[in-house]
Amino acid sequence: MTQALKPETPAQLLDAIAWANSDRKPLELVGTGTKRGLGRPMQTAFTLDLSAFTGISLHEPAELVLSAGAATPMAEVEAALEAAGQELAFEPPDFSALLRVPGMGTLGGVLAANLSGPRRIKQGAARDHFLGFEAVSGRGQAFKSGGRVVKNVTGYDLCKLMAGSWGTLGAMHGVTVKVLPRGAKTRTVLLFDVDAAAGIAALTDGLNSPCEVSGAAWLPASVAARSGVDMVAREGAPVAALRVEGFGPSVEARCGMLRALLKDRGATEELHSHRSHAFWREVRDVAPFAGADDDRIVWRISVPPTEAARVIAATAGIKGAEAYCDWGGGLIWLAVDAPRTGADGLVRDAVATTGSGWAQLFRGGDALRAAIPVFQPEPAPVAALTRRIKDGFDPNRVLNPGRMNEGV
Amino acid sequence: MEMPAPDKGVIARRAAIAEELRAIVPGEGVIVDEDELRPYESDGLTAYRTLPLIVCLPETVEQVAAVMRYCKAHGIKIVPRGAGTSLSGGSLPLADGIILGLGKFNRILEVDYDNRCARVQPGVTNLAITTAVQADGFYYAPDPSSQIACSIGGNVAENSGGVHCLKYGLTTNNLLGIELVTMDGEILRIGGKHLDSAGYDLLGLLTGSEGLLGVVTEVTVRLLPKPSSARALLVGFPTSEAAGDCVAGIIADGIIPGGMEMMDRPAIKAAEAFVQAGYPLDVEALLIVELDGPEAEVDHLIERVRAIAEEKGAVSVRVSESEEERARFWAGRKAAFPAIGRISPDYYCMDGTIPRGQLPLVLRRMRELSEHHGLGVANVFHAGDGNLHPLIMYDANKPGELERAEEFGGDILKLCVEVGGVLTGEHGVGVEKRDLMGTMFNADDLAQQQRVKCAFDPDGLLNPGKVFPILHRCAELGRMHIHRGQLPFPDLPRF
Ligand SMILES: Cc1cc2nc3c(=O)[nH]c(=O)nc-3n(C[C@H](O)[C@H](O)[C@H](O)COP(=O)(O)OP(=O)(O)OC[C@H]3O[C@@H](n4cnc5c(N)ncnc54)[C@H](O)[C@@H]3O)c2cc1C
Numbered sequence: 001m002t003q004a005l006k007p008e009t010p011a012q013l014l015d016a017i018a019w020a021n022s023d024r025k026p027l028e029l030v031g032t033g034t035k036r037g038l039g040r041p042m043q044t045a046f047t048l049d050l051s052a053f054t055g056i057s058l059h060e061p062a063e064l065v066l067s068a069g070a071a072t073p074m075a076e077v078e079a080a081l082e083a084a085g086q087e088l089a090f091e092p093p094d095f096s097a098l099l100r101v102p103g104m105g106t107l108g109g110v111l112a113a114n115l116s117g118p119r120r121i122k123q124g125a126a127r128d129h130f131l132g133f134e135a136v137s138g139r140g141q142a143f144k145s146g147g148r149v150v151k152n153v154t155g156y157d158l159c160k161l162m163a164g165s166w167g168t169l170g171a172m173h174g175v176t177v178k179v180l181p182r183g184a185k186t187r188t189v190l191l192f193d194v195d196a197a198a199g200i201a202a203l204t205d206g207l208n209s210p211c212e213v214s215g216a217a218w219l220p221a222s223v224a225a226r227s228g229v230d231m232v233a234r235e236g237a238p239v240a241a242l243r244v245e246g247f248g249p250s251v252e253a254r255c256g257m258l259r260a261l262l263k264d265r266g267a268t269e270e271l272h273s274h275r276s277h278a279f280w281r282e283v284r285d286v287a288p289f290a291g292a293d294d295d296r297i298v299w300r301i302s303v304p305p306t307e308a309a310r311v312i313a314a315t316a317g318i319k320g321a322e323a324y325c326d327w328g329g330g331l332i333w334l335a336v337d338a339p340r341t342g343a344d345g346l347v348r349d350a351v352a353t354t355g356s357g358w359a360q361l362f363r364g365g366d367a368l369r370a371a372i373p374v375f376q377p378e379p380a381p382v383a384a385l386t387r388r389i390k391d392g393f394d395p396n397r398v399l400n401p402g403r404m405n406e407g408v
Numbered sequence: 409m410e411m412p413a414p415d416k417g418v419i420a421r422r423a424a425i426a427e428e429l430r431a432i433v434p435g436e437g438v439i440v441d442e443d444e445l446r447p448y449e450s451d452g453l454t455a456y457r458t459l460p461l462i463v464c465l466p467e468t469v470e471q472v473a474a475v476m477r478y479c480k481a482h483g484i485k486i487v488p489r490g491a492g493t494s495l496s497g498g499s500l501p502l503a504d505g506i507i508l509g510l511g512k513f514n515r516i517l518e519v520d521y522d523n524r525c526a527r528v529q530p531g532v533t534n535l536a537i538t539t540a541v542q543a544d545g546f547y548y549a550p551d552p553s554s555q556i557a558c559s560i561g562g563n564v565a566e567n568s569g570g571v572h573c574l575k576y577g578l579t580t581n582n583l584l585g586i587e588l589v590t591m592d593g594e595i596l597r598i599g600g601k602h603l604d605s606a607g608y609d610l611l612g613l614l615t616g617s618e619g620l621l622g623v624v625t626e627v628t629v630r631l632l633p634k635p636s637s638a639r640a641l642l643v644g645f646p647t648s649e650a651a652g653d654c655v656a657g658i659i660a661d662g663i664i665p666g667g668m669e670m671m672d673r674p675a676i677k678a679a680e681a682f683v684q685a686g687y688p689l690d691v692e693a694l695l696i697v698e699l700d701g702p703e704a705e706v707d708h709l710i711e712r713v714r715a716i717a718e719e720k721g722a723v724s725v726r727v728s729e730s731e732e733e734r735a736r737f738w739a740g741r742k743a744a745f746p747a748i749g750r751i752s753p754d755y756y757c758m759d760g761t762i763p764r765g766q767l768p769l770v771l772r773r774m775r776e777l778s779e780h781h782g783l784g785v786a787n788v789f790h791a792g793d794g795n796l797h798p799l800i801m802y803d804a805n806k807p808g809e810l811e812r813a814e815e816f817g818g819d820i821l822k823l824c825v826e827v828g829g830v831l832t833g834e835h836g837v838g839v840e841k842r843d844l845m846g847t848m849f850n851a852d853d854l855a856q857q858q859r860v861k862c863a864f865d866p867d868g869l870l871n872p873g874k875v876f877p878i879l880h881r882c883a884e885l886g887r888m889h890i891h892r893g894q895l896p897f898p899d900l901p902r903f
Contacts (some may be wrong), residue, residue, distance in 0.1 A: 160612025250705030331542030356600025
């Protein structure tokens with residue numbers, strides 16, 4: 001039976017971790033638990049429930065900053081930002097349908113997992129918007145880094161280290177993020193009937209133009225056909241999609257520029273506000289693989305955009321394989337019907353041939369996530385460095401031990 | 409400024425060390441002659457000078473790795489150096505340390521437009537990257553004012569910014585990968601042409617680590633398509649409050665300008681006298697707001713910003729109608745440092761960030777401090793992101809003025825922290841702000857940062873004396889203070 005510790009104050013959090021450290025009791029850090037299915041499964045006797053650390057403590061729209069308890073629900077953060085005409089520009093995804101969990105989780109969870117949506121290519125990842133935090137290390141010591149201003153190079157940038165560390169370095173209780181104005185208008189240009197290579201070439205054209213593209217995705221015909229956006233689904237063809245956002249006159253002008261740019265590649269269409277929103281939500285949230293009866297293994301893969309078509313081709317032979325791209329080809333979502341092995345050998349070989357990239361087993365059962373590396377295995381010297389960094393924060397391995405790699 | 413006590417044993421072995429380094433870096437790459445060492449004795453923070461033990465200028469990554477291994481084996485300190493433009497003394501030499509200069513790593517290795525990136529060696533200047541790709545419609549976004557001189561390796565180490573970083577980010581937001589040589593002499597590739605990291609974000613950690621964690625031997629930067637047009641407004645205000653309100657109003661309207669710079673009256677006066685940019689001289693604060701993007705957007709936003717400026721009490725508004733005019737608006741701002749250099753024998757450039765709403769208070773207190781210390785100050789300000797550059801005017805030839813300038817600077821930075829800001833927005837801590845770290849961080853915060861250092865360089869051989877006020881030994885930092893052995897707060901909810 002797992003027992004939960006639920007500190008209510010930073011001082012209690014410190015006590016809890018200091019105790020776990022001295023008694024060598026590993027803890028599983030939990031906000032609202034929506035990301036428990038991500039990373040390697042852990043067997044800890046105790047969970048450290050951080051859900052008491054909620055609430056927005058500072059939101060100054062004109063200074064572009066927001067501070068909140070790390071376990072503040074994303075829904076609350078997004079509502080507050082929306083009321084001020086702002087957003088988290090990295091477009092945090094909502095994986096609740098994909099992972100069959102009740103919600104989007106917490107702000108701290110999104111940062112600790114460094115999860116970003118389609119706008120990542122233009123505005124950067126979660127880590128690029130992470131300005132400061134307060135936390136307790138595995139040593140049972142309070143520490144902080146960063147600040148509440150958008151420009152700061154004082155000391156090591158530990159925010160970057162905490163982002164994507166999956167709770168293995170510190171238990172954050174307060175975080176500060178950069179918040180930006182949301183675009184007044186959004187439109188999407190669609191180019192139909194292009195295979196992966198031609199589709200990604202079209203995305204490259206868009207991204208390399210001065211049109212300030214904020215979303216660039218390619219869907220194969222089978223995925224497009226399942227879209228809830230009528231104009232995408234009804235063509236029965238693969239589609240490349242480029243999004244522009246911003247002020248009305250600018251969006252209209254850039255949309256026109258993109259269509260002119262792509263005209264030799266085929267017929268184009270435009271999605272306007274509501275449809276454009278709905279489409280990118282599907283891309284962001286991996287809706288194509290989130291159907292109630294879809295229980296395939298899902299991989300999240302990043303490679304150089306020009307390598308995406310090759311990776312998709314190299315994995316196409318896996319049973320049940322289906323893949324689509326975001327980030328102009330820089331992100332591939334791949335579903336495969338391989339519950340026992342995840343076809344990890346084939347997937348990681350395909351990534352290895354690109355010379356630059358990683359594959360993360362994103363959705364898979366506990367047994368599979370325990371059996372194969374979930375995150376891309378690191379070269380030995382990097383893995384050694386990772387362990388030494390962990391030693392500095394959590395020498396006794398009490399914070400989410402093994403969540404990312406064995407022994408870390 | 410106290411630096412770690414030089415190791416006399418190392419200094420005594422100087423000739424032998426040089427010989428051994430020559431076996432690794434043949435030819436002219438090992439410098440011991442005093443005249444030739446002289447150019448390396450300081451960086452952009454010229455108040456501090458030390459002759460290095462030896463300067464070593466390797467040409468290959470294997471040589472860098474071999475030098476690091478050699479220094480590690482013999483306990484010799486290393487100070488990495490790019491172009492030596494650091495304003496915080498980041499590349500200040502050590503009397504018992506080797507300057508490892510990356511100047512010979514000056515090639516652009518690959519430009520890959522389809523993946524929107526370039527692979528360059530660390531000694532390539534910031535501007536050279538943009539120069540290499542601009543004919544094809546691309547650029548590298550971070551643009552420190554020192555961009556003709558500073559190296560991209562130095563930019564990575566300092567996480568440098570520029571006037572465009574509110575919209576386009578600092579160095580850290582514009583990198584995809586690096587090659588790094590550790591103090592162990594291991595060559596690591598971190599990142600590449602893909603996005604994000606599979607494990608800990610070592611790229612993010614290394615960026616801004618001020619040469620304390622490893623030597624960067626290759627950088628993959630993101631390239632962006634050049635905006636199709638840019639126009640600027642030059643707006644004068646009767647008070648800095650009004651100018652600050654205007655900045656807030658622009659952002660509240662959902663506009664993130666490509667650049668948004670503020671100057672105060674002394675800075676305006678000096679700049680105008682120097683380059684005759686046509687700045688109004690009867691205002692307390694001047695804003696340059698640059699909008700970039702497609703023409704339709706720029707034309708639309710220019711009018712919105714003009715309306716906001718007028719509403720906030722602007723007394724003069726000019727909009728650039730040509731590229732020449734836009735360049736003229738910027739000329740004064742870009743020449744602000746040398747302009748101050750013309751009216752004062754020496755000046756000391758500070759770099760704090762504040763929550764922008766605190767600007768009027770900070771400027772008022774700064775005027776008081778200026779009187780208190782008896783030294784003039786002019787302010788240029790990256791207004792969008794709250795990054796202040798007070799330029800303190802002094803005369804190093806007058807006894808005591810340098811010390812007063814430094815005290816004044818320290819007071820300004822403490823003020824920045826006091827109002828919720830930070831010690832440095834883009835120039836780094838280096839030796840300059842090292843002893844002020846305690847105003848922002850407590851001992852535990854600093855110990856945790858130093859444990860990161862221990863993961864990379866447990867012997868503290870890389871750039872010691874920078875960033876951290878007190879150097880703890882890694883063994884001491886690693887020790888655990890064992891807490892009580894019982895479950896805490898038994899009456900807490902548990903389920
Ligand atoms: C007139 C002037 C204007 C400036 N304007 C700006 C500005 O607008 N914005 C801004 O951010 N900065 C500015 N700076 C500061 C400075 O130019 C930057 O900090 C720059 O990035 C330093 O680059 P460098 O090559 O000169 O590095 P150096 O001064 O040689 O070194 C800086 C630090 O980086 C380390 N380092 C250098 N190369 C490497 C490497 N390859 N691997 C590991 N560590 C390395 C050094 O050890 C040192 O700690 C300005 C400086 C001057 C003189």
